Amino acid sequence: MSTSGTEPNEAGPGRPGGPRRPLPPGTLRIGSIAGVDVLVKSSWVLVAVLIAVVLAPRVEQVQPGLGAWRYVAGVAFAVLLYLSVLLHEISHAVVAQRFGLGVRSITLHFLGGATEIDSESRSAKQEFWIAVVGPLTSIAVGLVALVAVPVTPDGLLRLAVEGLAFANLLVGVLNLVPGLPLDGGRVLRAAVWQVGRDVHRATVVAAWGGRVAAGLVILWPVFVEVVLGLPADLITYLVAFVLAAFLWSGATASLVQATLRRRLPALQARRLARRVVAVRADLSLAEAVRRAQESGAGAVVTHDGDDRLAGVVSERALRATPEDRRPWVPVGSVARSVDDGLVIPVDLAGEDLVRAMGRTPAEEYVLVEPDGTIYGVLTSADVDRAFEETARQ
Ligand SMILES: [Zn+2]
Structure with missing residues (x-):
């Protein structure tokens, strides 16, 4: 998921806020890990409900006769899934802290999570490790779950472990797509930064990677229908649209930041x-x-x-x-x-x-x-x- 430095255009240079900022509306603080606040956006409830509804028929198949409890099982799975997203974010936070960068908060929202880091990485190497550790963590969690599947007793537990394996491998691999705001975008930025020694140009390149990714995502359902000849339903179009909008707006924000940062030294x-x-x-x-x-x-x-x-x-x-x-x-x-x-x-x-x-x-x-x-x-x-x-x- 995405990590972000505190950008000067977020709060204005005069008031980036103290350690205990008032939370944005619709945000709940559920605790803290390693001194980092863990926040949950209320939009998360939407995801939990969505997951519960989508999973309900599968739960009924595996464990018939649960009645309304099958939705509770779905919500429980959503919680488990977001715990693994939290692990992904914590890995970003821990590596950033190791490099001496302050971490403000981890926020879980409906498209995953985000770690807010106090300042930008000071070197391409830092940028690389802070970014890459997230997807690696997800892939590791996914592999552990995958190995655990055959030894898990049949039933709801097996379903949950299978789901965790699939979701974490998916999150890990998709996050390596080389475009901002994804972790892969930060990996690409680190690489371009290392080679060209220009962090601003590296951001621009990685942001355009994100825009290209957004374009490909929006074309995905069309590709499925026209090239593969498979039917793409409304949900596929909807998911593609939401993901593309997320990628495009994140990439655009990075482009704006790159421009601002280039001009920031004029502030004396x-x-x-x-x-x-x-x-x-x-x-x-x-x-x-x-x-x-x-x-x-x-x-x-x-x-x-x-x-x-x-x-x-x-x-x-x-x-x-x-x-x-x-x-x-x-x-x-x-x-x-x-x-x-x-x-x-x-x-x-x-x-x-x-x-x-x-x-x-x-x-x-x-x-x-x-x-x-x-x-x-x-x-x-x-x-x-x-x-x-x-x-x-
Ligand atoms: Zn991440």
Whole structure:
């Protein structure tokens, strides 16, 4: 199934979110493995019902007289199937963690699963191993189940083991198709990256692989009918359409990301900095604003008595303070104290900048020179704006 880095176009560079993000609607957290949240989309219920309905006649054949319980057996099989999908995703997560990449979550949805990794692979080798381990895990699970079939007692259990063998081998092999968003697409990207030393071009190649795969999938039912001369039913067309749409949209998203990432280095903290005025934290807010306006500064930082940087004024808190109150409010009370996360090197750019901001989501950051002097203030709103302009070019 697909693994994805946290792409800057998902959340905007200013707010990739903390470790406990609010879950998207229709998502349930069922637990965590190796520190990684395991989430289930409500669309999964649809799959469980679908599997139960499709399997019901076969269950009835193997174990007659179950009545409505045959649907329960179907749902139980769906759970088992998704446990094997979970194994596939965990293998991606574990290898990514081994390479020192943070893993945010594993999500099970109606087309399988996805592992969300904090950042992109740093080398083609990492990319290859993180991707290939998923299909290999599925194929291994499939082979184990296949070996277990003859020694499993006849009945529902045998049916389940057969189903697991078939489904996992299918998932493993199909995921090796060389097109994004499939794991095989990431393997292809790793190979092109290794040979050409250009990760962006590698993404474009692998994404086009995904689009070609989508085209072949949509033509599949036609191929079955016209070339093989077999009847293709409505379900075949429907499945082909859903799969092709999944592949096409995933491939397209990868293409967009490749374009954005190529332009991301243009995002430079120094160029986006606002001029800053530094005042003592006990100065009145009105006076601080006056001084900022006088010197044409776009931001205010506060220092304590010893001239040590103490905080950065929150524009939001400032706006929320009525004009007639400002002479009586110390500027320090609308400043966010600078812990380490709010002070970032002024020379950061591109992905490094986005990552530094992502570690401590905030609206204002203090930019410092290598020697520690304050250069200016960076606001996430300015970064968002610059990012959107870059993306439009
Ligand atoms: Zn996978």
